[in-house]
């Protein structure tokens with residue numbers, strides 16, 4: 001099955017009891033047993049372990065990312081937290097140095113006293129990265145493209161190294177989505193999503209996912225999910241599943257609008273730098289062309305010539321079509337000031353060190369008419 005068919009049919013079955021084309025929202029916590037320990041349907045006993053609406057979503061997730069198992073969580077961070085439960089004191093994790101603020105907070109603050117050691121490195125320095133590997137290294141964690149600086153990591157090149165050393169390799173594929181990039185096909189073991197973003201696609205649900213290439217590891221992670229309980233409810237599972245059915249259409253338009261917005265900004269006299277992997281001057285454009293198929297996404301970040309925080313703030317206050325709000329990946333265009341909003345949890349010196357300056361603005365370009373979006377940017381920059 002090709003991708004555009006998988007988003008609609010992958011892992012999906014008509015409801016066996018009624019023939020409903022879409023899986024009903026099975027709003028139930030528990031399932032009947034005919035005799036103690038013998039559920040009427042052997043797959044369902046209690047919704048923390050499995051719920052049919054969530055199962056339909058999890059099978060769709062596995063299908064679109066080409067994994068053996070999909071798991072749906074109550075948020076992206078809950079998914080990442082579940083993955084971290086594979087590790088114990090003494091283990092080491094190597095992560096990319098530009099991460100979603102919440103992921104960084106989870107690694108550095110919640111797991112600070114866990115005894116797990118985190119290294120944050122430039123994943124494009126493959127030699128420096130390899131030098132850090134030792135017998136305690138258990139996981140490599142990469143986000144590509146990153147939030148908000150649109151840095152890329154070469155998934156296939158990193159996978160070659162992690163395979164050689166028998167280290168798990170996880171990729172946060174939130175920004176690219178499987179429409180543009182399939183980490184498991186490129187050699188990663190686990191894909192993580194904030195399904196809140198493009199998979200859900202309509203800014204109406206908080207959800208997360210892990211998709212695992214190996215069935216045994218998938219079952220182990222399912223056990224951890226079941227035992228800790230951050231599962232996605234049936235109503236929210238339904239919303240993400242519905243979002244996935246139009247993922248290919250939406251992301252295609254996000255990409256088209258993303259290119260137009262990036263090019264407009266690139267030529268604007270008040271704009272200093274534009275971070276968009278589709279631009280030829282983007283430092284990771286070659287990697288983008290290699291591993292992102294069919295487009296470069298709808299996330300565009302830029303800075304001001306003046307370098308002034310106030311310019312960024314007044315631009316954001318003037319926007320009419322773009323909405324000033326955290327999050328991304330919905331049909332509507334959003335604008336965000338990372339230093340004051342999404343990435344405020346990263347200490348100022350660290351933020352400056354990686355390049356999240358006070359004049360940096362991140363746009364999630366939606367699927368509205370591109371001309372309206374550009375007119376809006378023009379008036380807000382004037």
Ligand SMILES: *Cc1c(COP(=O)(O)O)cnc(C)c1O
Pocket residue numbers: 075076077078100102103143147172174175193194195196197206207208
């Ligand atoms: C939003 C986001 C997350 C966290 O997901 P939640 O659903 O908000 O918990 C992780 N990674 C990236 C890249 C994100 O954008």
